[in-house]
Each structure stands twice: as structure tokens, then as C-alpha cells.
Amino acid sequence: MRFETKAIRLAHTPDPTTNAVISALHLSTTYQFDEVGKNTGYDYGRSINPTRIAMERVLAGLEDGEHCISFSSGMAATDALLSVLVPGDEVVSARNLYGGTIRLFESIYIPRGVKFIYVDGTAPDDFAKVITPRTRMVWLETPTNPQLQIFDIALFSDLAKAKGTSLIVDNTFASPYCQQPLALGADVVLHSTTKYIAGHHDVIGGALITSNAWWNEKMRFFQNTAGAVPGPFDCYQTIRGLKTLAIRMRAHEANAVALARHLEKHPFVKEVLFPGLANHPQHELAKKQMTGFGGMLSFNIRAGSNAVNALAKALRVFHFAESLGGTESLICHPTTMSHAVMTEEDRQRAGITEAMIRVSVGIEHPDDLIEDIDRALAAAQKA
Numbered sequence: 001m002r003f004e005t006k007a008i009r010l011a012h013t014p015d016p017t018t019n020a021v022i023s024a025l026h027l028s029t030t031y032q033f034d035e036v037g038k039n040t041g042y043d044y045g046r047s048i049n050p051t052r053i054a055m056e057r058v059l060a061g062l063e064d065g066e067h068c069i070s071f072s073s074g075m076a077a078t079d080a081l082l083s084v085l086v087p088g089d090e091v092v093s094a095r096n097l098y099g100g101t102i103r104l105f106e107s108i109y110i111p112r113g114v115k116f117i118y119v120d121g122t123a124p125d126d127f128a129k130v131i132t133p134r135t136r137m138v139w140l141e142t143p144t145n146p147q148l149q150i151f152d153i154a155l156f157s158d159l160a161k162a163k164g165t166s167l168i169v170d171n172t173f174a175s176p177y178c179q180q181p182l183a184l185g186a187d188v189v190l191h192s193t194t195k196y197i198a199g200h201h202d203v204i205g206g207a208l209i210t211s212n213a214w215w216n217e218k219m220r221f222f223q224n225t226a227g228a229v230p231g232p233f234d235c236y237q238t239i240r241g242l243k244t245l246a247i248r249m250r251a252h253e254a255n256a257v258a259l260a261r262h263l264e265k266h267p268f269v270k271e272v273l274f275p276g277l278a279n280h281p282q283h284e285l286a287k288k289q290m291t292g293f294g295g296m297l298s299f300n301i302r303a304g305s306n307a308v309n310a311l312a313k314a315l316r317v318f319h320f321a322e323s324l325g326g327t328e329s330l331i332c333h334p335t336t337m338s339h340a341v342m343t344e345e346d347r348q349r350a351g352i353t354e355a356m357i358r359v360s361v362g363i364e365h366p367d368d369l370i371e372d373i374d375r376a377l378a379a380a381q382k383a
């Protein structure tokens with residue numbers, strides 16, 4: 001089956017009582033035993049839930065992985081991966097990560113004795129040099145947030161394999177429609193399903209997809225043991241969202257291309273960061289490893305935070321809000337919002353300036369988006 005078909009057909013769970021076409025939303029937290037030691041395989045809702053299993057089946061299929069283990073948020077999925085670490089272990093990570101991931105690394109795992117080594121993802125040689133026998137995982141987020149840098153997953157996979165360590169790829173920004181890291185050699189794919197996967201700004205969730213038996217066993221055990229499972233209704237909403245992932249991603253990308261081209265010509269815009277533009281530093285790599293450029297872009301305006309505030313207040317179609325990947329277009333100011341937890345120095349090193357604006361391009365009519373951003377840029381210019 002192709003992607004679009006899997007997104008729809010894998011969601012189906014046979015129901016012999018009704019032959020329902022749509023999988024049921026199972027809310028029961030407990031299941032009856034037939035006799036001592038004999039049940040249907042379903043016993044307790046934290047351990048197993050039919051709606052959750054249906055969602056995990058679709059997600060595994062769309063990433064072409066054998067297993068999916070889902071969680072109550074992207075951060076809970078991240079925490080599950082890190083839970084295998086013991087004091088003295090090391091994680092080598094490409095710089096430029098989601099702000100919450102950095103906060104989890106630094107405020108929870110550093111005090112527990114885990115070491116994080118950050119390197120420039122565009123210079124993979126750096127990686128090879130810092131990998132030691134204590135390196136338990138190599139961590140990659142591509143495209144990055146908010147600079148939209150692209151890192152070479154296949155190259156990192158080769159390096160990680162040569163050193164006997166696992167490659168984790170956070171695929172949230174691309175979605176499985178635009179990028180399939182397992183096929184490029186990643187061991188585990190991480191998603192905040194809150195974003196493109198669920199796609200409508202109404203679910204918080206996370207998932208790990210892997211074909212690696214060791215990771216599957218560890219993560220399945222952790223899911224049940226630590227218990228940060230997604231609720232059945234969230235799984236139901238996510239299954240529904242996934243059915244339109246392909247058509248949504250095509251619409252997100254078409255709108256992002258239109259907006260990026262428009263912004264590039266705008267006199268008040270200094271620089272547009274979008275992997276689909278020919279002048280993006282890793283455009284060729286994006287074309288090679290991605291099957292679409294996605295719907296995220298960032299740009300720098302020719303002014304500081306006063307102007308950003310005027311821009312934010314002038315928006316009528318875009319929402320000035322965090323998060324990404326839903327039908328509604330969002331504009332975010334990384335310095336004061338998504339990346340506020342970073343120190344000023346770290347932000348500078350990551351290339352996040354006060355004048356940077358991140359856009360999650362939704363699927364409204366592109367002309368309405370362009371008109372809205374022009375009005376907001378005019379207000380910013382006057383500020």
C-alpha cells in the first residue's frame with residue numbers, strides 16, 4: 001500500500017459485531033477475565049487499549065517501521081528514550097533542538113550525571129570525533145527549529161553504526177509524509193504527534209517508531225511502567241488527523257512555497273529560511289533526503305523586538321502563538337516564546353535573533369496569508 005492508502009486503511013480495526021468501517025473509541029479502563037489466567041489479551045487500560053493500538057499501527061506503517069510506542073506528549077516520548085541512560089552515559093546531539101528538549105536534557109538529565117555534547121550538524125566530522133564508548137545515542141532534529149537547517153540523516157546513521165551507537169531522529173518538523181528517517185538508517189524516530197500528525201491543534205501526544213527489537217522492548221516496558229500513555233480520545237483524534245496527513249502536507253507545502261517566495265521579495269525582510277528555496281544552504285540535501293519541504297519557514301526582519309510586537313498585533317489571519325503543524329497558520333517569536341528557556345548566549349550561538357520570526361504555514365487560502373503578512377509587515381515597519 002502507498003502512503004495515502006496506509007493512512008486510511010491501517011486505521012481500521014475489524015469489529016465482528018457491527019462490521020464498523022471506523023475503529024471504535026474504547027474508553028474502558030479494565031477488561032473482564034473469562035476465568036483465572038484467561039482473558040482476551042486486554043486487561044488494563046494503561047497496559048493496552050484498542051484505540052491506542054490502532055493509532056500505533058498507523059504510525060508504524062507511515063514511518064515504515066515495525067513498532068510504534070505512543071506517549072501522552074512529545075516530551076514524554078523524549079523522556080522515555082532518555083530513561084535508558086545511567087550516570088556517566090553520553091549523548092551526542094546536533095545543536096539547534098526544540099527548546100523543551102534542551103530543557104529536559106539540561107535540567108533533568110545533567111543533574112542525574114548524563115553528559116550532553118553538542119556539535120554542528122552541518123559538519124558531521126565533528127560527530128565522529130566526540131563519540132566515545134559511553135555514547136549511548138546520537139540525537140538529530142532535522143529540519144531544525146527555528147533555523148530550518150537540514151542535517152544528513154544517512155551520513156549520521158553511517159557514523160553512528162560505525163561506532164556502535166543508536167541514531168535518534170526527531171521527525172516532528174517534516175512528518176513522515178516529507179521524510180522517513182528509518183529508511184535512511186535511523187534506529188528510532190521521535191514525533192510530537194501534537195504537530196503535523198494530529199494536525200489540528202487539538203491533541204497533545206508523542207510517539208516513537210522503530211524496527212529495532214531492543215528499543216521496542218525497552219520503550220514498550222517503559223510506556224507501561226512509567227505510565228505516560230495517551231488517552232483514548234487523543235488517539236481517536238490522531239487517527240482521524242492522520243487520514244488527511246498527505247493532503248494536508250501538500251497544502252502546507254504549497255502555501256509555504258508561495259509565502260516564502262513572497263517574503264523573499266519584501267524590502268523589510270532580510271532573509272527567508274525555507275528548505276524549498278534554491279538559495280537555502282542545504283537545499284540540495286533537502287531534495288535528496290526529503291520527499292517534501294514541509295510547511296515551516298522562518299524569516300528575519302530588518303528591526304528589533306518593537307517591530308515584532310507591532311507585527312504580532314497587526315495579524316488578522318495568522319495567530320500569534322506557539323506550536324506548529326496544524327491547519328491554522330501560526331506566527332511565533334522564538335526569542336520570547338519557543339526558545340525563551342535558552343540563555344541569550346546559547347540563542348546567539350544557535351543563530352536565533354530578536355528579529356527572527358517563525359511561521360507554521362497553515363492550509364488557509366495563500367492570498368489571505370500573504371495579505372495578512374503584508375499588513376503586519378507594514379505595521380512593523382512603522383513601529
Ligand SMILES: *Cc1c(COP(=O)(O)O)cnc(C)c1O
Pocket residue numbers: 073074075076098100101141145170172173191192193194195204205206
Ligand atoms: C513540540 C515539539 C516537541 C515536544 O512535543 P510536545 O508534544 O509539545 O511535548 C519535541 N520536538 C519538536 C521538534 C517539537 O516541535
